[in-house]
Amino acid sequence: MKLLSPADQLFLWLEKRQQPMHVGGLQLFSFPEGAPDDYVAQLADQLQQQTAITAPFNQRLTSRLGQSYWTEDHQFDLEHHFRFEALPTPGRIRELLAFVSAEHSHLMDRERPLWEFHLIEGLQDRRFAVYTKVHHALVDGVSAMRMMKRMMSSDPDQRDMPPIWNLPARQHQEDRPRPSLMNNLSHLLGESGKQLGTVPTVARELLRTINEARRNPEYDSIFHAPRCILNQKVTGSRRFAAQSYNLSRIKDVGAAFGATVNDVVMAMCASALRSYLLSQNALPDKSLVAMVPVSLRKDDSTEGNQVGMILAGLGTHLSDAADRLRHIHLEVNEAKERYANMTSEEIINYTALTLAPAGFHLLTGMAPKWQTFNVVISNVPGPQEPCYWNGAKLEGMYPVSIAMDRMALNMTLTSYCDQIEFGLIGCRRTLPSLQRLLDYLEDGLTELEQAAGLQP
């Protein structure tokens, strides 16, 4: 039995029917050359034989004296976790996204290891998909992404590769999760020093932080996001939307404006959000504020990672796409410069301070007077070389993240070869037709290309 970390415990507390706390990934593969038509069914048969399970995929929750622990599931039932499924006719990406939307809305069974692996046949053009769902208390998003990557190979001829639930053990060092929003929160809560057993303790710590924040001279600048429909309570049903965008186009725009790829991606998000909120008659007068995890590494060390969260205005009040990109570029640089003069410890404290109110909302469901940010835009690094799974080429991979009360939309993206892969998850009742954001992202990129003279 292993005690849950406070951060992992937090994900269990936060979970309710309207707010499942699992993360996921959608991977799109093409059949290996010469594969038979029933290739996916054969693959399913092989996977059903893979009954050896390695940690953490054999770990279930158990509770003792009100404290949660991980323990091995001695009634492990692979059929519950590995699911072979199919898309209805005509098997377009649209049917795939509807499938993931429905599956991502369902709570998992807490009496079992908190993961599911869905192998999906019935996609057009000799393709198939894998949708993986893992509770955030078991694995964080970045670690999940890394596991999916370890499941694959850069060698198209490699075969007999184990599935994700039976990957060979490797050094703990490399599997260490990177700092993330929740890890920073748990740092604030003293994860390394002490274990935390109860909600009231967490709430008290957060409240103390908020009171400190009120005395902080930067207080005013921290809590300045406008009210927006993105920040309502969510319901229990999700819509997932995903699409690939060409990285070279994004790089060209960045070069033309002297901006980074990340700046351009954020400007695409800003355009998309502006168009969507206009279509809903819900665009705030003030600029939306995005919370963005950024790398803060100052040297070339690869040991560990330093990820800070910056809050950046998205310029959604500006009607000109080029103006928005310049606005974002300035906002991000300013936030980074603020960090540049701080020590690592100061950065983490500052980040935690900035995020504390968000954590407090999450935990208590209280409606506070201030909104720290409107939307999370998270950029997770992905593989730069083509990947293969038992000879099947990975064509695209899309993160499926978490929508929650007051954060009804999450925009997570990753890179793969020459693609930027967007995965948008949101509450489909709070944000009707949110799949339109995909087209608005494309429009946003096109507008920037036009402004840069890259398109007629």
Added chain:
Amino acid sequence: MKLLSPADQLFLWLEKRQQPMHVGGLQLFSFPEGAPDDYVAQLADQLQQQTAITAPFNQRLTSRLGQSYWTEDHQFDLEHHFRFEALPTPGRIRELLAFVSAEHSHLMDRERPLWEFHLIEGLQDRRFAVYTKVHHALVDGVSAMRMMKRMMSSDPDQRDMPPIWNLPARQHQEDRPRPSLMNNLSHLLGESGKQLGTVPTVARELLRTINEARRNPEYDSIFHAPRCILNQKVTGSRRFAAQSYNLSRIKDVGAAFGATVNDVVMAMCASALRSYLLSQNALPDKSLVAMVPVSLRKDDSTEGNQVGMILAGLGTHLSDAADRLRHIHLEVNEAKERYANMTSEEIINYTALTLAPAGFHLLTGMAPKWQTFNVVISNVPGPQEPCYWNGAKLEGMYPVSIAMDRMALNMTLTSYCDQIEFGLIGCRRTLPSLQRLLDYLEDGLTELEQAAGLQP
């Protein structure tokens, strides 16, 4: 806005992640003659156009001052309720049952009307299926069955039939739900006289009834079911198993033993439970007790229904199949005779009394010292003539009921033409491989045929 009845309110209170309170039905259809291969996809297209919604399918829950009401959903989203889905290769009944098992395990989104209609393609032999899921607070099992029947016609040439969510209104009289377990409970709780707003009130009423039961001379005989693995706490994942059995074979056995169809069906269940529990090393020494709804009509009136619940020993301690059938026949007759001398009011009071402890377990999750019964065996009357839905012939229809704490298995059956259609639902962790019960049911029937000399 319409106040929920106490019984419907009860279903909401009882619901938790491990214990969804929706009922369902699985229908198996064959393609109409000459239908194209993409018949089901065309049907899906037509159904997606059917955006007119009639009550109760447009009603969602809302809450005011702690009381729940039904109110019209003004953001109705058909795509959330009507789902077009597919089975993976090879599209056998096995894949269909796996699909229903997974779907029936998922809680519905309470922010929306509590129903889903799944149209399923990809079945072998030019067949397709419909799985309907409706919250018990919205519609009870018998009414749901009746609605599904109204969706169909006995005329194979009829077309343009509306889907279940847009059936024409008809007299309230005919839609009135029959008395059922929960309706009787709510009768006990005074549904007709007063509205009940809080859990404590219900619990107090039930406790009062239990105390009355203790003073009743029949007390000892009421609470006499043995402890059994069927009566454990359940987890959140279900297994659904379903199969058709030949009604003529069952009738022949009944004639040979001077028993009713219902007696034979119960004897099949008894055989199956005995074999299953033996395979799990978990057969109690004492006979299992089944709760069985029976018709108590004494005349030929068709007005209304009088359904009582009887408790009958299943003779699972007897190793001989014929002995078990005789035992059941006596038990059922005895219970019916007990009813025969009572007025309708006395019958309902007696039934409520008998069931009260079960209701009390349900509500409080308390583990009482006595177990009233081990398993529910429910026989819902079905259509006797072939049914068609827009020309597609109904080949089979299987009830999908509710498993809950201390009732980990539910055996519901219905009749259709010359078939008895069993639907078994249970907790797949508490009752491993419960699908084996299907074969054990068949074995039970064969044993009886052999005992009757109907088979060599």
